[in-house]
Amino acid sequence: MTTETDVYEHYEAVVVGCGPGGAAAASRLADHGIETLVLERGTEAGAKNVSGGLIYAEESAPYKIDDLFDGFRERASERPVTDYYIHNIAGNAVKTYDLTDLHEHDTDWCDAVLRREMDSWLEQRVHEKTSETGGGVLTNVHVDGLLRENGEIVGVTCDELDPIKADLIVAADGVNSELAREAGLMDWEEPDEWFQGVKAVVDMDPDAIDDRFDIAPDEGAAHLFSGDLFSDVRGGGFLYTNEDSLSIGTVFHLDSLVEQEAEPHELLDALLTHPVLAGWFQNEYHEREYAAKLVPDSKKVAHRRPYRDRLVLVGDAAGQMQAQGPIIKGMNHAVSAGALAADAFAVTRGNRDPEAAGRRYTKLLNDSGTMDKLRPQRYELSRSVSEHDAVTNAVERVLDSPIGSLAVGNPIADRLLERAYNSPFLVSMLPDTKTGYVTLPTLIAEEHGKTIYWDSDVEPPSLEERIGDLTYDTDVGNPHIELLEESYEESGAAVTACPVSAEDFGGGCYRSETVKTNGTAETLVSLDTQPCVECGTCAIVADTEWEHPRGGKGIEFREG
Amino acid sequence: MIGGHRHANSNHTVAEGTMRSIVLTKGVPDFSEGAVSFDEDGHLERGKTPTVMNPNDEFALQAALQTKVRHGGHVTGMSMGPPGYAEVLQGAMETVYADDTYLLSDRELAASDTWATAITLSAGLEKYQEEIADVDLVFAGFKTADGETGQTGPQTCWAMDWPIVTHVIALDIDPDERMLRAKRLVEGDIDEVETVEAPLPCFVVTDPEFEPTYRKASHRLTHKELRAETQQRAANHDDYLTMWDHTDLNLDPDYIGLDGSPTIVSSVDPIPKAPSEREATMIDPAEDEIAPVLEELQPHAAEAGD
Structure with missing residues (x-):
């Protein structure tokens, strides 16, 4: 008997989204000789993508992006991060710690990236590779749902194309994955499971960057900012150097933004206009682009079994974005997950059980240590105690008291604090409360900080101008x-x-x-x-x- | 496409030689702002105005491309005009991803009207059928942007004695049944669309409302592949261009060019500017809407009465 779906096109694998997760999946699928169709809703890959801007290659990761895409660092990324600092801010007082040790822990390399350039380069490589096995990349195609047969997921539906069947469907369609939600694997319910980031890309001449950040042309700097400059909103700021621009942004817990009724663009402006940045701008400020993105908190939402039937989720779509204290890692995990999903399909190909690939993918995520980075056991164990309001309040009161100043404020504490910030073990346990984001950095700056005696003349564009420029x-x-x-x-x-x-x-x-x-x-x-x-x-x-x-x-x- | 593992590449391989199409195109002066040049008497200065592809031919090219993407085969671009029109054909190759181009060019063809042009084009099509291959479809644009004539396509078709479908806005081909199914505008009206069928070979005149549709991923992949492939080909367009003169076409000079043209252009007048837009408000006299209008008109009526 032929059913209606028999007339549909069929590919061995359909990958939805051509960001780093989708690109890694498609590239590995093509390596395995699998016929792979990649559907990207942007007019070009990268047109819909935003990130803070650092991609990591971890020594312990099963895959690094330059393993899969030769020439990635030369052709698709900006400057490597060679200097890493965190600035604790209280009013005009700033205490800076060198975070290079934490940054270099398990890091093979780390580059700043701008996603339009990076992802569009990946798209071309992916199209070359997948064309060789009978597929390719199509842009301007919005996959809007799942194709089901007798209740089982067998393909995708699109706005622009007739439905397509596939033996494997990789949902790499980002943080707002419609496929993950239609499959019932992810939701949009709880604000405390998400961060929201906003970013400005600011023009700066390469020579000026070298000079003002005291780096060579093949070096780059990363700076993080926390303390009272964002009032009581839990989160922080960042600044990364690109080839000829800066990526400057702020990332906040969404529940905290909602509670404080804070305006994200105003918090970004609080950073942009803080005197700590004035020396880098030297009164020149030209904003190229304002952007925003939702960030899943993998500690809470990374799906432990990210599959259903023939569908697997990779990257943001599966909540695979790790906030390791102040350092956010997402793209590297998406690359690992995408490649592992492809490998899982390659070894289970021909298996009659439609979920064989998904189960195998889950096992690979666990065996490679990827899942433990995304959802650390020690966070799950300590969370119930440390994020309890009573505990937070007690710690806050101690830090607020003279004892707190004494504990944080003595010279030994200064050294210990720098060490503590640089411990990947400690930062992975940092509770998501006001203490780590606001109280402690503010206190550090008050006790140890140097006061800046100049003002910033930077005038960021209004929200209306920012929208007008998009x-x-x-x-x-x-x-x-x-x-x-x-x-x-x-x-x-x-x-x-x-x-x-x-x-x-x-x-x-x-x-x-x-x-x-x-x-x-x-x-x-x-x-x-x-x-x-x-x-x-x-x-x-x-x-x-x-x-x-x-x-x-x-x-x-x-x-x- | 169901069941079992298919060989890689089977989804979007272009089937060779299933449909052969010829697209008729012509060069016109570039009427876009700033490009067009007139002398003191308001006559067009052909020499100073660059030649571009007739904008309406774009839709004919798109229809031919859709046919090639969906069914495979071969697309030829054909034009009549001075040697400089090779550039127009090169542009057509870039747009439609044509495989090759033919330019019917000869001093004897100068000053042809639509009739002499149609005779020449049909001779070109006949020669192509005899020497190159049988043709399944000939596509032409709706009308030219310079002369506003829309008869060259239909007259050429008349000379070929083929069926013709005009004002086509959507096209489907069944290569096995050798049938064409088209949606066309009735009386050129966008609100009235009919679906017609015609046997191949057939002449198709596309309407500016024509829109190609690619609902299969394999078609879009083929489209993308053709684009990459054609960019290279168009860069070396001379290698794919064939020129035919009146002896190649075996045409008597008395029946082509100025001598073969029954129409004579006596003069060209500039078109007066369209009046500026006026606003109209619909009034329902049954309702009480007419009263305020009458009130407004009252003083003017009084003036007229004085």
Whole structure:
């Protein structure tokens, strides 16, 4: 008997998304001689991708990106990170620690990257490789769902193409993976499982970078920032040097952003205008691009069995983004996961059980140590105690007291603190509370910091100017997000938490207005998706029906 | 495409030689802002205005490309004009990923009207069928941008005595049944679409509303492959270009060029500018909407009465 699905195209493997996870998967599949079709919704790979900007190659990792893509560091990345610092800030007082030891722990190399350039280069390599085994990369294709046969996942559906069947479906469709959600493997429910990052790419002449950061042309610097410059919002800032630009951004716990009703772009501006950065800018500030991204907290959401039927999840889609204290590692794990998923399929090919590849992939994630990095056992053991409010409060009170200043403030403590920051073991246990992000760095700066006596003249663009500078191919009359609940109680958090919206700003995605009817006033939320940067924040903090735009539509990042 | 393991590459290999298409295209003066040049009397200065491919031919090229992507085969670009039109054909090769091009070029062909052009083109098509290969489809654009004439395609078809489908906006081919199914605009009206069938070989005139559709991944991969392949070919266009003159085409000079053209252009007048837009508001006289309008008109009516 022939069914309706018999007429559909079939590929051995379909990979959804051509970021580092999808690229690694497709590349390894092609190495195994597997016919692989890669579907990318951007007009070019990288057009939809944003990251803070550091890609790691870990010595202990099963795969490094330059193993899979020869010439990666020469052709696709920016400067290597050779200097690494953290700045603890209290007002104008700054205490800087050298974090190079922590940074170099298990690090073969680490480069700054801009995703448009990096991912578009990967796309070309992937197309070359997959073309040889009967597939290739197609851009401008939005995979919008799963194809099922008798309830079992057998392929994908797309906006632009007829449904496609495959023996393996790799969902490498990013942090807002529609496939992972349709399969019931991931959700958008709890703000405390996510971070939100915003970033500005700032123009700077290569010679100026060398000079101002005191580095050679083949060197690069990474700087982290924490303390009271972000008020009480839990998170921190970063600055990385590219070839001829800087990536400067802030990353915060989404639940903390929502609680504090903080505006992400204002927190970024607090960093950009802090005097600690003034010496690097020297009163010149030209912002190339403003961008935002949701970051899964792998400690909480990395899926332990990221598969269902013939579908496997890799990278952000599976929550595989590790926040190791102040250092965030995502792309390297996506590369490992993608390559391992491909290897798993290669050895289980022909197995009648549709879940054989997924089970094998899970085993490889565990055996390679990747899963333990993403979800460290010691975090799970200590979390229940250390993130308890009572414990946080007790520790906060001690740090706040004269004893706290004494403990943190003596010269021995200074050395110990630097050592503690550089211990991968200790930072992986750091609880996600105010203590690690705000109280301790502030206290350190107060006790040990040097005070800066100059001001910053930097004036970052307004949110309106930032949106105006972005490139969009708007899908007119076809909004990809629907606001299901317009009450302020349900969806009001989006007005502040959305990185392209703000209270009292009419040009963003979300806005609130007070409507008076029959003598009662009600605050309602409305949505216009035109300025959307597709970060996914509102999918979590508001009541929405959230999908990506059609292929090639929506935001197009030039830097990423 | 179901069951078992298929050989790699089977999804999007172009089947060789299933459909052979010829696309008729022509060069026109570049009417885009800043490119076009007029003399003091307002006459077009051909020498100073660059030649580009007739914009309406783009859709004919897209239809031919869709046929090649979906069914494989061979696409030839053909034009009549001075040797400089080779550039137009080169552009066509880049757009449609044509395999080769033919230019019918001869001093004797100068000043041809649409009739003489159609006679020449049909001679080119006949010669192609005799010496190169049988043709399944000939595609032509809707009309030229310089003369606003839309009869060259249909007249050429008349000379070939083939069926013709005009105003085509979507196209499907069944190579096994040797049938073509097209959606076409009735009376050129976008609101009225009919579906027609015609046997191959057939002449297709595309409408500017024509949109190619590629709903299969394999088709898009083929499209991408052809693009990469053709960029190289177009760079060495001379190697793929064949020139035929009137002796090659075995045409009597009395029936081509100026002598073979029954129409005579007496003069060209500039088209007056269209009036600036006016706003109109629909009024329902049954409702009470007419009263304010009358009130507004009252003073003017009074003036007229005075």
